[in-house]
Amino acid sequence: MTTQNPGPKSTAAHRAAMAGARPMIEIRQVQKHYGDYHALRGIDLTIRSGEFFSLLGPSGCGKTTLLRTIAGFEDISSGVVLIDGQDMQDVPANRRPTNMVFQSYAIFPHLTVAENVGFGLRRDPRSRAEKAAAVEQALEMVGLKGYSSRASHALSGGQRQRVALARALILKPKVLLLDEPLSALDRKMREQMQVELIKLQRQVGITFVLVTHDQEEALVMSDRIAVMFEGQIAQLDGPEALYARPTSRRVANFIGVMNFLPARVLGETADAVQIEAPGLGRVDIPLANVSQADPGDDGPSIGFRPEAVSLVAPGAQGANRVAEGVIDEVVYYGDMTYYDVRLDGSAGFDGQARPVRIAMRNVFGREVQDVGTRANVSWSPGSLVLFR
Numbered sequence: 465m466t467t468q469n470p471g472p473k474s475t476a477a478h479r480a481a482m483a484g485a486r487p488m489i490e491i492r493q494v495q496k497h498y499g500d501y502h503a504l505r506g507i508d509l510t511i512r513s514g515e516f517f518s519l520l521g522p523s524g525c526g527k528t529t530l531l532r533t534i535a536g537f538e539d540i541s542s543g544v545v546l547i548d549g550q551d552m553q554d555v556p557a558n559r560r561p562t563n564m565v566f567q568s569y570a571i572f573p574h575l576t577v578a579e580n581v582g583f584g585l586r587r588d589p590r591s592r593a594e595k596a597a598a599v600e601q602a603l604e605m606v607g608l609k610g611y612s613s614r615a616s617h618a619l620s621g622g623q624r625q626r627v628a629l630a631r632a633l634i635l636k637p638k639v640l641l642l643d644e645p646l647s648a649l650d651r652k653m654r655e656q657m658q659v660e661l662i663k664l665q666r667q668v669g670i671t672f673v674l675v676t677h678d679q680e681e682a683l684v685m686s687d688r689i690a691v692m693f694e695g696q697i698a699q700l701d702g703p704e705a706l707y708a709r710p711t712s713r714r715v716a717n718f719i720g721v722m723n724f725l726p727a728r729v730l731g732e733t734a735d736a737v738q739i740e741a742p743g744l745g746r747v748d749i750p751l752a753n754v755s756q757a758d759p760g761d762d763g764p765s766i767g768f769r770p771e772a773v774s775l776v777a778p779g780a781q782g783a784n785r786v787a788e789g790v791i792d793e794v795v796y797y798g799d800m801t802y803y804d805v806r807l808d809g810s811a812g813f814d815g816q817a818r819p820v821r822i823a824m825r826n827v828f829g830r831e832v833q834d835v836g837t838r839a840n841v842s843w844s845p846g847s848l849v850l851f852r
């Protein structure tokens with residue numbers, strides 16, 4: 465993965481404010497069976513009012529099913545779903561305080577932009593002029609001011625998705641459910657819409673629940689993320705915690721790239737676990753950075769992100785530790801270069817060589833290193849995670 469898109473500046477402040485917000489969606493022990501297939505396996509989750517929350521996981525993990533149970537499009541087999549304190553058991557989808565935006569732009573091609581956006585106001589008792597003003601306001605919110613009388617079939621993908629958003633927002637739901645809303649857009653438009661969606665969410669203050677299989681999208685947009693595998697939540701955390709301290713190897717592997725080296729546990733103190741890893745030697749891992757191994761792992765391992773380590777000049781001084789090795793592979797990306805480095809002694813316990821990947825931001829004047837060159841790798845114990 466390359467760099468993350470920075471969200472708007474208020475992101476950290478927004479997350480801090482969200483930590484104390486009241487619950488908007490409470491999901492308790494929710495199970496969903498499709499015949500013999502167990503799609504949701506005991507989901508417990510609280511989403512706060514005003515939060516930008518993402519359900520992230522690989523195809524088939526149950527994230528869409530969970531979103532649809534919140535919307536009321538799916539009955540649950542057992543458990544409880546509360547929205548704003550109210551049990552949704554007998555509340556049909558069209559009476560829930562939710563609205564959904566789909567991946568396919570579900571807008572009516574034969575209607576104008578304004579007719580599409582105002583569609584849900586058909587039975588609204590307000591006057592025609594008041595409704596037209598509400599439509600204008602919703603269009604302005606999504607960046608489509610002046611598009612009212614345009615034909616919907618002539619819009620671009622990004623514009624159609626804005627119309628779909630405006631049409632959902634005009635109904636002032638308490639919760640907006642977004643099912644992969646940006647996945648049909650090209651990369652540039654998707655990145656632009658990500659930032660716009662965050663701004664929009666801050667502006668309207670509505671709780672957003674996003675389903676995505678794109679981990680970068682979830683990291684960029686969310687206050688918190690639930691990572692799902694096989695109908696269960698594997699980890700629920702803010703983006704930074706999820707990236708820096710995944711609680712299992714499986715989550716670590718799903719979110720970006722992580723290097724793994726086998727480790728041997730030597731001992732444990734009140735605040736750290738002492739390990740030995742081939743190529744890195746003896747290291748104290750702070751307890752906060754100790755996570756679970758996955759069932760089926762050979763033994764403990766340590767993990768670190770490619771950008772948590774860097775290539776340095778021979779003899780460089782600093783607080784970090786330095787390991788030596790040989791460059792095995794170089795992949796140049798323009799803004800970044802990925803180096804695979806075989807650390808000396810890394811074929812330690814079992815004789816198997818495991819090159820580690822290092823991501824270096826390219827700066828003008830610094831040459832890209834060649835395959836076969838000796839390399840000094842700077843790393844710090846605080847950036848390692850132990851999976852035991």
Ligand SMILES: Nc1ncnc2c1ncn2[C@@H]1O[C@H](COP(=O)(O)OP(=O)(O)OP(=O)(O)O)[C@@H](O)[C@H]1O
Nearest residue numbers: 498501503521522523524525526527528529530677
């Ligand atoms: N109506 C249904 N009948 C039977 N099985 C279903 C039904 N809907 C979903 N499933 C199954 O439940 C599992 C979870 O589906 P779901 O759509 O929630 O996954 P997902 O994580 O959203 O994946 P994707 O990103 O591919 O949509 C899948 O194995 C799917 O085949």
